Amino acid sequence: MTLDFDEFTLCASTADLDVEPAARDAGADAIEFRFDLAVDPLAALDAYDGDLPILATNRVDWEGGDAADDAARLDALETAVEHDAVGAVDVELNALLDGDTAADHDAARVVDAARGNHASVVVSYHDFDRTPFRQDMRGFLGNALEHGDVGKLAVTAEDHTDAVDLLTVTHEYDLEGKSVATMAMGEAGRHTRAVAPVYGSKIGYAPVDPADATAAGQYDVATLRRLVDDLR
Numbered sequence: 001m002t003l004d005f006d007e008f009t010l011c012a013s014t015a016d017l018d019v020e021p022a023a024r025d026a027g028a029d030a031i032e033f034r035f036d037l038a039v040d041p042l043a044a045l046d047a048y049d050g051d052l053p054i055l056a057t058n059r060v061d062w063e064g065g066d067a068a069d070d071a072a073r074l075d076a077l078e079t080a081v082e083h084d085a086v087g088a089v090d091v092e093l094n095a096l097l098d099g100d101t102a103a104d105h106d107a108a109r110v111v112d113a114a115r116g117n118h119a120s121v122v123v124s125y126h127d128f129d130r131t132p133f134r135q136d137m138r139g140f141l142g143n144a145l146e147h148g149d150v151g152k153l154a155v156t157a158e159d160h161t162d163a164v165d166l167l168t169v170t171h172e173y174d175l176e177g178k179s180v181a182t183m184a185m186g187e188a189g190r191h192t193r194a195v196a197p198v199y200g201s202k203i204g205y206a207p208v209d210p211a212d213a214t215a216a217g218q219y220d221v222a223t224l225r226r227l228v229d230d231l232r
């Protein structure tokens with residue numbers, strides 16, 4: 001199944017693939033399967049017979065996830081892209097760049113494996129503390145787009161100026177015809193999850209059940225579906 005993110009794609013973020021029917025009913029276009037939060041994710045993938053394509057994420061601990069920064073994390077993603085149901089994979093920008101301090105940064109092999117299996121690549125950058133300056137956000141997305149099909153930026157907004165800055169950068173990339181996915185975490189940024197798609201953000205993330213949120217400020221799938229469809 002392909003996931004090209006040419007159009008806005010609403011991903012139900014989950015650690016449990018059994019939510020697929022409920023995610024589909026609620027209006028999700030795809031599943032973001034959080035390997036790092038799941039029990040035996042590769043076995044769950046083998047058993048998966050849902051209709052929605054999967055974006056495989058194995059979020060590393062230094063980027064807010066639960067996965068250790070080791071070869072096994074990347075091995076799992078390499079195996080994942082061989083599955084027919086997996087249409088895309090997420091790789092952290094800082095796992096692709098030289099000069100970081102973490103142990104295993106050859107995530108380029110995951111990108112290569114994705115390319116060999118016709119899976120798209122989302123290259124992501126998160127800031128859990130703040131919204132960087134606009135120039136820096138442009139830089140992160142620009143770097144991400146050098147490696148992936150979609151550059152993803154999740155920041156933390158403290159006020160509406162932060163939210164507007166994020167939307168501005170999103171709009172600029174959209175005008176250039178580049179695929180970006182952006183969102184501001186936290187209360188002050190919550191509305192960007194519904195509004196950023198108006199300005200070109202190509203991916204939304206939402207739990208089926210609000211109690212299973214994978215980031216601060218997420219709407220549930222049904223709510224985000226309704227908001228995005230109403231606003232666009």
Ligand SMILES: O=C1C[C@@](O)(C(=O)O)C[C@@H](O)[C@@H]1O
Nearest residue numbers: 013057154183185205214215
């Ligand atoms: O990177 C992202 C975006 C996200 O952090 C969010 O803010 O919705 C949720 C994560 O599950 C996903 O991997």
